[in-house]
Amino acid sequence: MAPPPPVSGAAPSGQNSGQSPGQRPGQRNVLAAAASGITDFISACGGDAERVLTQAGVPEQCIGNPVLPLDLGNYCAMMELAADDTGNDNFGLWYGQQFRPQALGLIGEIALAAPTLGAALDNLASLFPFHQQATETRLTRDGDLWRLEYRILDSRIAERRQDAELTMGMFANVFRTCLGSDWTPEEVQFEHLRPGTAQDHSRAFGAPVHFGQRTNCLVVRDRGFDRRMPGGDLARLSRLRSDLKTLTGGTGTVPFLARVQSDIRSRLPEGYPHIDDVAATLGMARWTLQRRLADEGLSFSGAVDGVRRDLAALYLSQTHVPMSDIAYLLGYSELSAFSRAFRRWFGCAPTRARARE
Structure with missing residues (x-):
């Protein structure tokens, strides 16, 4: 299936005033900025956004506020239900490809405010579990290659393919913001099984894609990490890092x-x-x-x-x-x-x- 038309998912940026009253200790949350533009994108793919959100237990009023917490299990279920409702098996893949860092709320702004691409990736890897709790992200070096890894740590979230594919697309767009829209990784890895429409994945990332791996990962060359981020601002970066940690209060807990x-x-x-x-x-x-x-x-x-x-x-x-x-x-x-x-x-x-x- 060809990708649907891009949908603008603009999440308002700015400061926040601390932890939301809706957050409960120990809850595995993701900030609602991760769902920016989701209702429009579901509609663009021919689905019923209200039905999807209701079935997933995601309050529609939360979608428009990037600093409100959503339960991570409900968020992942929303993506799986959206794929079913739209009949687009690659819903998460294409949603992630159009998802720009500017729409990702605080964690996206942190990446954009970093001085260099390498600093953006380091901040993304170290702070993403504050944006999305019960999650592991790592940036590791292997010779002249780097691995930006991501996986959910809570085994109770069994169906997570759509989330993994959209997250790898979000991460790829951080690279593209700095290195240009034609940037491609060396390869992409996913922990889920190979889908029936896997040829679209290679087209979306412009690279070989492997399935059934230990984690979800972008494998990239060791070049361009010293390139300046277009909106680098160290003072703003420091404020945003503090805001994110204050807002979420931690990286969550997994039984x-x-x-x-x-x-x-x-x-x-x-x-x-x-x-x-x-x-x-x-x-x-x-x-x-x-x-x-x-x-x-x-x-x-x-x-x-x-x-x-x-x-x-x-x-x-x-x-x-x-x-x-x-x-x-x-x-x-x-x-x-x-x-x-x-x-x-x-x-x-x-x-x-x-x-x-």
Whole structure:
């Protein structure tokens, strides 16, 4: 499907007066600026914006105020529902491609106020979890390449493809603001399965796109990072950083089990996760992880089994994906092992379950 016409998503900029009364401690929030222009974009794609927002539990009055918090789960559900309602499987991809940093509220303004592209990316990576809580973003170097990584840490948000594709588009537009609209990354990586319309992704980013990866990521060359940002202003940058931290109050909290399950999920494409690796990511000793899982009534193998089961149910509905690919992405070295596990979980072979879809 061709991209719909660009829609202006202008979010008002400026100062804010602290944490919104609607925020609750421990809630996984994203600032409503992340949905700037969403109702117009849904309509441009032939959907019913009011219906989508209602089904997702997103108050329409919040969309117009960039500093109000939205529940991250509801936000991701809104994007998935928008794709269904419009019949545009690449809704998030094209929404993200037209999303300019100016529309992203405080975090977008922070990137634009940085003195150089490198400083913009560093601020984006370090402060994005204040804009969107329960999220991990990292900027890391690998030889002459850099990786700008993004993933949601809350495993309770299972369906997140549209969010990942729009976020990578938002990030790419920070580069384009500084380096020109023709800028392209070396490659793009997504943690979700390959969609049936994957050729559009390579066209949108102008680069190879890989699916079923550990995280969502832009891979870029080590060049242009010292280029001046067009609107660089150090004094304004300092104020905006303070405003964002004051507004959100923190990077959110993810329940222990959901955090463990999220890390397991990210490691499955590489095979069966090792407990020591998961414990290290969570900053705890192996025995501490085992004890805390036991408090939840689980063993580590039980936690892995649960993540595999839930993902299998999600992946099976994507009928264009071969069973062998699903088995691989769930960490199984053989299709037969996946089939045995599926029968244990659901009482029938995966082929039979798919035939019922």
